Amino acid sequence: MEILLDLEQTQRFHGLQQDGSELETAIRQARSGQIRPYVELQWPEAVLDDWQWDILESLFDLTIRRVFVKGNTGCGKGAAAGIACCTYFHIWNDAKIIITRDSVRTAQKIAFGEVDKWWRKMRFKPPGKLLTSGVFDNNQHSISLANPQHIEGFRGAHSPHVFFWFDEATAPNLEDKYKLANTQAKKFLALSNPSTLSGTFRDSFPVVNPDKTQTIIDQYGNTRCITVSGWECTNVKEKCLEQPVAPIGGIKISDNYYPHGSPIAADDFEKVQPRIPGQTCYDEFMALLNDADPLIRNVYALGKFPDQDPDKQVILPDWLIEPVKFWTRWNRLCLRAREQFHILALKLLEQILPVEGFGLDVAASRFGDASVLAVGGRYGIRAIHECQFSDTQQTMSWVLETANSHGVDLEQGIVPIAIDWGGGYGNAVGDPLKKRNVNVIEIHGNASSNLDSKKYANKRAELYGEAARRLDPAGDFRMMPFALPDNQRLKAELVAPEKIYAGHDGEKYYITPKGRRGSDANYNGKTLHEILGRSPDRADAVVYCLCALRSQRRRQLIVA
Template sequence: MVKRLAASSKGSMLDLEREQRTRAQQKQKKTELMQAIDQARVGKIRPYVKFQWPAVQLDEWQWDILESLFDPTIRRVFVKGNTGCGKGAAAGIACCIYFHIWSDAKIIITRDSMKMAQKIAFGEVDKWWREMAIKPPGALQISGVYDNKQHSITLANPQHIEGFRGAHSPHVLFWFDEATAPNLEDKYKLANTQAKKFLALSNPSTLSGAFRDAFPIVEPDKTQTILDQYGKTRCITVSGWECTNVKEKCLEQPVAPVGGVEIAGTFYPHGTPIEKMHFDQCHPKIPGQTCYDEFMALLHDSDPLIRNVYALGKFPDQDPDKQVILPEWLVEPIRFWRRWNQLWLRASQGNHPLARKLLNGILPVEGFGLDVAASRYGDTSVLAVGGRYGIRAIHECQFSDTQQTMWWVLETALDYGIDLKQGAVPIAIDWGGGYGNAVGDPLKKLNVHVIEVHGNATSDLDSQKYANKRAELYGEAGRRLDPAGDFRMIPFGIPDNDRLKAELIAPAKIYSGHDGEKYYITPKGRRGADENFMGKTLREMLGRSPDRADAVVYCLCALRDQGRRRLIVA
């Protein structure tokens, strides 16, 4: 009996000691957590992450995302990177932390579709929430987390604007996943009016839009902090080479990748099976992150778009889905014009009239395009001279009044042996802004064949494809230059002018129809632009008006009109 009482007393003492030890540990953990929260609030995020996910392994660029997002001086973080690098994992961790450290945090997550926002983006939040050592207050639900009206994580449907309004709180975080999606473009502005913090992730597959505009024009693929109208914005670029699984040459399949791989002193050429004992040493260090063999396959793809965008996280040189005229389309036209120009200079300097006559037949003058500047200050008036086989030259001037511009046009045409007053050769003039008609109306009185170009008018060529005349002008210019298009067997020359080239490739398609076919193009400036347009105008992108490109597409418009007139006469 005495022994049983002694044993019972001893057991109670052990239970009491165990309970006291547990309470002390819990108190210690709570103290550590509060200290970690306090540090996280001022941007020192690593202690909190190590406390909540002690086994987590993150790349330095993932730490950069977290530290930048919680830096009190940085409001927005934009991240572009290679496929499968782990951008979403960092974002999921960030949402869990932000929700925990601020009792009034409102986190809004969106993506290209509600289904994908729930499955992919919120899936990352769900995963990291479940692995937290001490979970925040609130109920984890299928598509969000709810604690109270002032403390929640919700999804915003990109099809409706309502989810991007009314998020009023000192701590609002918007996360845009796959942030280059076209249906998110008009949501950026609303989100930025409410966000205390803003996070946007994407593969950099576009040359235009709000996501691209957040990165600097100079060195957009360099990780850096910039200053914009919102304050400080952190722009992060992730290359596959920066991923742990790639650096450590971890493999997804037991087959040697492109370029081969060396494991434990044994080299396996591309395509050869890898022995199990060696493959076991190559398992991914970070689950779910792209591996060395996957990365090397992308890096050696024949398409430069795949290599640069999906392997190296760089913005593309061109965007076939959005650009009206691709840079590569100008390579042969410029080369063709250079050859012609060299021959013309030699013929002119050597005074060879027969050679000049022959070269005139290669690049004949059959039409003109004129973009009229407002005054002698700022932009220039530009006259494009060309024919069916290309643009012969572009001329620029700045005069104090439109009468001087008119006589300059007539004199320049005479230099090419063309008397515009005979009315045989057309000139297309931009009638918008009130400047073109100041030159065009007097020319009409002199019997010049003037074609009025109204950029906002309905397309008379293909109203199902072009939302207005300006889209038609650039769209048809692109059709003429496309080396795989209808005119692929007919050469065409474009002057070797860097400014002209930059202006031709700058306009992007802005789709207006539900069928994804009908489009406008990037507006020249804020004046006359649609009030819903959120991106940069051509003037903002180029630092000037695209006068040279406009003159060229007007010239092509004049040539098409001339072609139609000939058909009617015939």
């Protein structure tokens, strides 16, 4: 018996020695970028998808500093992040890991919850005490949470191995934290569903092919951009089910086929249990993939960035399709009528798009911008004209001549023209026009809305908000067609502004500022000039024109 006990102790000792040696080897490999041996040693039963290995291998690649991951709902992004945090903490004895999210409570519950789960499953625990909201070994070796409401948690993380994890990284209150984190991070990980058109997370993916997994070079060096589609998840690929009911499209299990909605026998349901606990299953994925809303299909099923964001964008790209088609048909008919000298046909076509108002954006020519004049009426914008002159007198003459080319004598004071009065350029043209009896409407973008002050935080928000009402195909004007010139710059400028809510009721909003000058000092996002690479002069002229038309109708009602 004593011999057997000695033998067992000897075997256990050699086993521990072997395990210790294997662990040391795995740690050395992980430090050099070979992460698989360490993960397979610590979590031998873990089943990871190829894209999860991609996250881990990218984070520990010595040539990659930042990793951005967007994916479908419930794919398991957080699991890979939890494993990465535990691993990074273990292999570096001076690792400082900072985790944040939209709120410290959800960061503790969800993001740190993943760290807690994988920590408890580790075969070989690192030094340090697992707490309810972090791991503490010493002041130079810890995992902690940063409160997004306070800037302090994103400063002072000085160490050769600082790791920031931004979960739900598209949260608005994280925007101003990115730069601080990147000044300190040795490794940076950001995860999110891609339900946004703007912000640092979106801008970190390439403009061309943003939904393609790839490594790009940016100001921080190599950045790995990973997109996860539901089709890449093990539970989806192997058609695992969450409920014993056949999904959309039906399912074949063994030799039995179950049409959509039919109950699945217990024996067959046992064969399609989830391979990865907690990961989205085939039936859940198919429900999202067949949703009527393309936003749900693309973002939450396929992990793609949306083409439009109804919650943020003032004017949606889809709203411009029919107006451009309407204008294109009208313009084609006008060209044909001119070529064939059909005077009567031209007069009829002009009645379809009458000229009832103008909108003028006066640019500061010395900065290289052009002045833009929008010509239109109740059924749309007939034309967009641009010019660039050295002085405002020439610009004024150009406005009068252009209006005359459309059959309107502005000096009669009947047809209105709305002009932006900001910046000192609009009034330089508008005041001389007033002296010539022109019906000038002054636009003051920062003034209060005189139409709906409970919805619009200023006049500029009102201008774009009311333009959106006119263009919305399901809105108040859905029975009235509207035309827009087929101008790529105009279309890009119209859809660029986003809502910035001013109150807690989710109603009143500003819109994305044109530039830094005059914008709110607390605004941390990109301006329209930074997004477009230019000022939104064409879109501004259009919304000014619509404002002139509204003012003219109100004036006619008052006179009547």
